[in-house]
Amino acid sequence: MPPILTVVIPCFNEAANVATMAERLDAALPGVAWEAIFVDDDSPDGTAAIARGLAARDSRIRCIRRIGRRGLASACIEGMLASSADYVAVIDGDLQHDESILPRMLAELQAGRADIAIGSRHVEGGGATEGFSSLRRRISDGGTAMAQALLPVKVADPMSGFFMLPRALFEATAPSLTGRGFKILLDILLSADRKLRVAEIPYSFRPRTAGESKLDTTVLLEFVALLLDKSLGGFLPLRFLSFAIVGAVGVLVHLVVLSIVIRFAPFVTAQWVATFVAMTVNFWLNNRITYRDVKLRGPALWRGLALFYVVCGFGAVANVGVASLLLVDDLVGWRWAGAAGALLTGVWNYAVSSTLVWRAR
Ligand SMILES: Nc1nc2c(ncn2[C@@H]2O[C@H](COP(=O)(O)OP(=O)(O)OP(=O)(O)O)[C@@H](O)[C@H]2O)c(=O)[nH]1
Ligand SMILES: [Mg+2]
Structure with a gap:
């Protein structure tokens, strides 16, 4: 039967x-x-x-x-x-x-x-x-x-x-x-x-x-995310939302590290250190929260981190490139140019890291 x-x-x-x-x-x-x-x-x-x-x-x-x-x-x-x-x-x-x-x-x-x-x-x-x-x-x-x-x-x-x-x-x-x-x-x-x-x-x-x-504790976060997703009518992909919030935390981390390191080192060095720390923190948080269901562990974790640096590196180059283009032609003020560059980088980092680094659906 x-x-x-x-x-x-x-x-x-x-x-x-x-x-x-x-x-x-x-x-x-x-x-x-x-x-x-x-x-x-x-x-x-x-x-x-x-x-x-x-x-x-x-x-x-x-x-x-x-x-x-x-x-x-x-x-x-x-x-x-x-x-x-x-x-x-x-x-x-x-x-x-x-x-x-x-x-x-x-x-x-x-x-x-x-x-x-x-x-x-x-x-x-x-x-x-x-x-x-x-x-x-x-x-x-x-x-x-x-x-x-x-x-x-x-x-x-x-x-x-x-x-x-x-x-x-x-x-x-x-x-x-x-x-x-x-x-x-x-x-x-x-x-x-x-x-x-x-x-x-x-x-x-x-x-x-x-x-x-x-x-x-991440179960709680996911619960809030579910309610948010349903009340927004699924308008923004949850992963992107999570990635963006993690990115915002990364900016804060960057500024804190920069303000500490700049006391001992020249700006360019301090900026590099801050960038690396922020990228690493971002990777860790994304792996724990944004991509929790396909979390990387063991050797795959280190491969993923290296790839994440590369992806974000390209993102940064594109960011500066687009912002400068907009500025050179005097199309918009520096604030809009900067924001456009940052937005492009956010979308690029998200799209590429979710397919290449975490292979999420
Ligand atoms: N396949 C699968 N099952 C899971 C996963 N997480 C939890 N479960 C199962 O889902 C059921 C509920 O999980 P529990 O951890 O017991 O959650 P709970 O009953 O709300 O909480 P407790 O009262 O602490 O047991 C259990 O049968 C778990 O084995 C998961 O990621 N994958
Ligand atoms: Mg149970």
Whole structure:
């Protein structure tokens, strides 16, 4: 029997949880033709190998192993796009979501009572008492309030990572998704071309018993970026925005370093030192934030840095060239000439470094 429900399980370093996850799905979905797709970003702990071991014995289980990529949202998207079932669900691979509500989620959708069913901590009967520090709770509440302000529909737990929807609806929405960061449900709710009817099913968020959390501060940045992208209607590419902000930080770094070094060295030397420091800081920040999903590591990191110097070097030459041209013909004042040069360099550095240095999409 072909599956009617695909359960997508994003995993990173969840080797200790994979087998239990599969057993629990089996127990939770009697009488439902289901399949599970583990989407692993090449975890060093061998998560993918364990999932494949299970898949070799059980045809309902599959595994997608992504190499050189990171990202919860994009992992979920690729898992759902690999499905041919009528319904797709996403559930964390760390056993924190309660799989026993999956049949109720499916029933809501099959009865046509909702377009999307969400496992919710914030409706009557749900909860997240354990496993949350007070700081995390406050950040989470703040994020929920911000998300709710933007959402066209009322959702108590828009930050949930546990949900189910008809595959056709997902496929229709997929091209509009931002696809970055941790909040795939929010991305779907904000990208759908109509108000979705939501059914929230309560569950208790369980504490983690094995493996560790992948949340960090950049996740927060990505959350803000997602909201920004959706409220701007996707007008400016997120990466470019991030690259530009990092560039602005680079200018500050440059000025600070210049003002220090110029006390001991002639201007030209100080300017060179400041340029190198600023480029290096820019590279590091871009690798951590702008290109986090395709982050360079090991030898590729050093190759990337060298290439980044070269790309920015060309950018600088073009900058001065264009600015001087505009000045010579007396077309504009020096301020506009300078700004035009800087803008050109920004776009050049972005376009070339995202294709050559990070090979991002
Ligand atoms: N494929 C993939 N999965 C990821 C990535 N980051 C996190 N995950 C998985 O997504 C699920 C949720 O991540 P967690 O780190 O548990 O995040 P959380 O549940 O919000 O936070 P905790 O309460 O701290 O566990 C887990 O199954 C992770 O293994 C990633 O970059 N790629
Ligand atoms: Mg978790």
